[in-house]
Amino acid sequence: MKDVIKIGVIGGGSWATSIVKMLCENVNxxxxxxxxxxxxxxxxxxxxxxxxxxxxxxxxxxxxxxxxIDKIVRDSDYLVLAVPSAFLKSTLxxxxxxxxxxxxxxxxxxxxxxxxxxxxxxxxxQFRVPYENIGVLTGPCHAEEVALERLSYLTIACGDLxxxxxxxxxxxxxxxxxxxxxxxxxxxxxxxxxxxxALASGICHGLGYGDNFQxxxxxxxxxxxxxxxxxxxxxKRDINESAYLGDLLVTAYSQFSRNRTFGEMIxxxxxxxxxxxxxxxxxxxxxxxxxxxxxxxxxxxxMPISEAVYNILYNxxxxxxxxxxxxxxxx
Numbered sequence: 511m512k513d514v515i516k517i518g519v520i521g522g523g524s525w526a527t528s529i530v531k532m533l534c535e536n537v538n539x540x541x542x543x544x545x546x547x548x549x550x551x552x553x554x555x556x557x558x559x560x561x562x563x564x565x566x567x568x569x570x571x572x573x574x575x576x577x578x579i580d581k582i583v584r585d586s587d588y589l590v591l592a593v594p595s596a597f598l599k600s601t602l603x604x605x606x607x608x609x610x611x612x613x614x615x616x617x618x619x620x621x622x623x624x625x626x627x628x629x630x631x632x633x634x635x636q637f638r639v640p641y642e643n644i645g646v647l648t649g650p651c652h653a654e655e656v657a658l659e660r661l662s663y664l665t666i667a668c669g670d671l672x673x674x675x676x677x678x679x680x681x682x683x684x685x686x687x688x689x690x691x692x693x694x695x696x697x698x699x700x701x702x703x704x705x706x707x708a709l710a711s712g713i714c715h716g717l718g719y720g721d722n723f724q725x726x727x728x729x730x731x732x733x734x735x736x737x738x739x740x741x742x743x744x745x746k747r748d749i750n751e752s753a754y755l756g757d758l759l760v761t762a763y764s765q766f767s768r769n770r771t772f773g774e775m776i777x778x779x780x781x782x783x784x785x786x787x788x789x790x791x792x793x794x795x796x797x798x799x800x801x802x803x804x805x806x807x808x809x810x811x812x813m814p815i816s817e818a819v820y821n822i823l824y825n826x827x828x829x830x831x832x833x834x835x836x837x838x839x840x841x
Contacts, residue, residue: 515613515676518586520579520601522546523791524562525617526592528653534569535683542575543582545601550575566657580607588613588677590647591629594792595620598629602637610638613673615645615666619701620794621801628698642670645677646698650756652766659685665753667691667698689752695743697753700735704758705795706802707731708769709819710836711762713829715770716777723837728762730815730840737811738802769795776822777829796823814839 517537519530522544533540544550552560557570576582583589584607593601595618616629625632630646633639645668656662664681666688668674678688691697710731711724735758736749749755761767772793775785782796803820806813818836821827 515680516585516587517541517590517677517680518543518582518588519590519592520582521592521617522549522559522562523592523594524653526590527559527563527566527568528656529590529592529617529647529681530573531566531568531656532681532683532686534572535686536680537572539572539574541582541585542573543577543579544575545577547577550577563653563657579605583607583609583612586612588615588673588680590615590617592617594618595622595629595794596792596797598622598632599624608637609633610640611643612639613643613645613668613677614639615647615668615677616698617647618794619648619705620792621702621798623797623800626801626804628695628702630694630698641694642668643673644668644694645674646694646701647677648697648701648753648757650752650760652760652764654766656686661685661687663687663689663752663756665689665691665697665751667694667753669694691753693743693745693747693753696739696745696747699739699742700754701757702794702798703735703738703802703816704731704761705769705793706799706816706819707735707758707795708761708767709773709776709793709795709799709823710815712767712770712773712775713777713819713822714773714833716774716779717830717833719833724762726840727815728758731762732758734813734815738806738809738813741809741811742805769793772796773819782823795819800824 518541520543557568618629622632630644648665651662666674666678674690682688768791799820818832821832822829
């Protein structure tokens, strides 16, 4: 076993369940917070999350599960946040113990909507977690494939590479390979933007555009992501690495992508509200695109894909007309 650090996972959904499953392969005890008492009881008895990825086998003897978030935080050196970004603030509002001395990894691929910031900035501004104690857990990786134990690759980013390596060592296993990086901003913003692109991909598919156009869309999208991350955090990076291009590809094309599914419903004529109700899960790209557009009002980059998605979702403009306009801006 690899009991190097005490790790706590915050969240009860698909991604949280998959992270717990990965950790249980390697460490003797995983601290896990979730709100749902019935789900906790079920997992403790049967070793499966009844509400999310229920086929995933969890080693219940290695789990310390509680609905007391203070207890989980106290028992952990490292924390992994795996709740939808829209619920992060409400999840942490009842926290009475400090997390400023914890190492906190975000597995959230979205924007904190009330603060309009990426998770790392939110943790620093609201909880005084030092930047060297903040990390990002990113793909390309879908929770559903982790549950099926299909080979997956994760990128662990942190300004302190020793902490990144410690966490990577705790999560790597027979079906999980890891890479470490010090590009916190680039990996996090890229993870945010790929959800916006997945929305665009789904909208186009819903409108009847084919694979030829999707290839052009994604090719332009990685360039749009590069322009953005190179501007907001200009360091040397290879945008073709898995944390950037790979994560974009899996989210834009996969049947498991909730953002693509949400976008497809919009392309087929659903209203935003109707699509949200039918999806029953958070499409992170919906909140992300608003933040990206607001940031771009200052930096003024060419971001035609983000602009098209924003106009469709927030300005209620015709998906068909906005994508037609977009087709003339791509190459």
